[in-house]
Amino acid sequence: MIQNLLKKIDSKRDEIVNTLADIIRIKALSPENGGDGELDKAEYVTGLLKGFEVKRFDALDKRAKDGIRPNLVTRIKGNRSKTVWIVTHLDVVPEGDVSLWKSPPFEPVIKDGKVYGRGSEDNGQSVVSSLFAVRTIMELGLEPEYSFGVAFVADEEVGSKYGIQHLLKENIFKKDDLIVVPDAGSPEGNEIEIAEKSILWLKFVVEGNQAHASKPVGRNASREAMKFILKLDESLHKKFGKKNSLFSPPVSTFEPTKREKNVDNVNTIPGLDVSYMDCRVIPDYDIEKVFEFAKEIAEKHAGVSVEYLQKESSPPTPEDSEVVRKLSKAIETVRGIKPTVHGIGGNTCAAFFRKAGFHTAVWSTVDGTAHQPNEYAVIDNIVEDAKVFAVLPFL
Numbered sequence: 001m002i003q004n005l006l007k008k009i010d011s012k013r014d015e016i017v018n019t020l021a022d023i024i025r026i027k028a029l030s031p032e033n034g035g036d037g038e039l040d041k042a043e044y045v046t047g048l049l050k051g052f053e054v055k056r057f058d059a060l061d062k063r064a065k066d067g068i069r070p071n072l073v074t075r076i077k078g079n080r081s082k083t084v085w086i087v088t089h090l091d092v093v094p095e096g097d098v099s100l101w102k103s104p105p106f107e108p109v110i111k112d113g114k115v116y117g118r119g120s121e122d123n124g125q126s127v128v129s130s131l132f133a134v135r136t137i138m139e140l141g142l143e144p145e146y147s148f149g150v151a152f153v154a155d156e157e158v159g160s161k162y163g164i165q166h167l168l169k170e171n172i173f174k175k176d177d178l179i180v181v182p183d184a185g186s187p188e189g190n191e192i193e194i195a196e197k198s199i200l201w202l203k204f205v206v207e208g209n210q211a212h213a214s215k216p217v218g219r220n221a222s223r224e225a226m227k228f229i230l231k232l233d234e235s236l237h238k239k240f241g242k243k244n245s246l247f248s249p250p251v252s253t254f255e256p257t258k259r260e261k262n263v264d265n266v267n268t269i270p271g272l273d274v275s276y277m278d279c280r281v282i283p284d285y286d287i288e289k290v291f292e293f294a295k296e297i298a299e300k301h302a303g304v305s306v307e308y309l310q311k312e313s314s315p316p317t318p319e320d321s322e323v324v325r326k327l328s329k330a331i332e333t334v335r336g337i338k339p340t341v342h343g344i345g346g347n348t349c350a351a352f353f354r355k356a357g358f359h360t361a362v363w364s365t366v367d368g369t370a371h372q373p374n375e376y377a378v379i380d381n382i383v384e385d386a387k388v389f390a391v392l393p394f395l
């Protein structure tokens with residue numbers, strides 16, 4: 001039966017390519033990025049699932065077409081009510097500098113086994129893979145072991161308020177459901193992301209006394225800021241120095257980054273210095289403790305105050321969790337490769353699921369061209385990932 005399912009997906013190769021091409025043409029930009037949302041694309045996707053039940057959960061947003069940010073959900077009942085979900089997003093990012101593109105970003109080009117266009121990899125490839133996975137199972141009238149849910153959501157690129165966060169409030173996902181988010185991956189499809197470092201963005205304001213540089217009276221805010229930041233940098237690395245081999249690099253990172261402009265001229269001592277630090281902390285540490293520690297160091301430096309701009313963390317998904325085991329087995333069944341698990345320093349929308357208590361795996365087979373000019377999806381990857389998704393609820 002599995003062989004039959006895989007063969008059926010192979011036979012749809014051309015249809016799969018054409019569908020991705022159509023999807024690229026429907027520019028689904030969020031209002032923040034100057035677009036009118038995902039409604040047209042959602043309607044197109046719904047049309048491809050004609051004859052099957054598709055529920056739409058609208059988040060209301062006056063700025064979008066018809067005031068709607070659509071989220072689509074379709075589900076096949078399996079032997080068990082526990083559901084394996086594939087969650088992809090309908091929105092795309094703008095083209096960026098159009099002069100860097102070899103062809104118009106929203107006109108698909110099919111060449112050398114690839115489909116080029118904005119949103120082809122992120123997240124069009126996985127929209128299409130998951131769509132053909134669920135549709136093929138439906139067409140064959142198969143009943144999988146697990147129930148199989150596919151969700152197409154809005155607003156992933158700009159915060160997920162109208163997308164995943166909206167669906168989580170609607171209680172679509174049940175306790176113990178398994179979540180796969182194919183929105184990042186590796187070229188061989190052999191890496192499953194199960195954890196993210198916590199993010200802490202710190203802002204430091206250092207006050208001093210502005211004066212003529214030839215007569216340095218009082219505190220030079222720039223010098224005090226440098227002293228403080230070096231001390232903090234050193235202290236953070238020392239205090240939070242553990243390694244976690246899931247990640248590369250395997251340690252927490254604490255990087256002084258932005259520094260706001262101060263005085264205009266060389267001969268004035270600045271009375272104010274504002275600077276920032278990007279901290280990515282392995283899940284072995286509580287991000288609150290890191291922030292508290294930074295404040296303690298600041299208290300020892302006169303005139304220094306610390307606040308945070310971002311403080312986000314999500315619990316890692318256990319390596320031996322059901323979703324990781326099932327997904328690994330599906331990849332092995334279809335591809336004959338044993339994937340490994342790893343963590344990343346960035347932030348994906350999987351964090352929303354993990355924070356809500358769902359075990360979530362991020363996986364797909366991609367070259368990593370998302371958000372770049374000349375973004376593309378490899379056709380073999382679209383088809384092979386569709387097979388992995390289709391097999392998943394049967395294992």
Ligand SMILES: [Zn+2]
Pocket residue numbers: 089122123156183
């Ligand atoms: Zn994405």
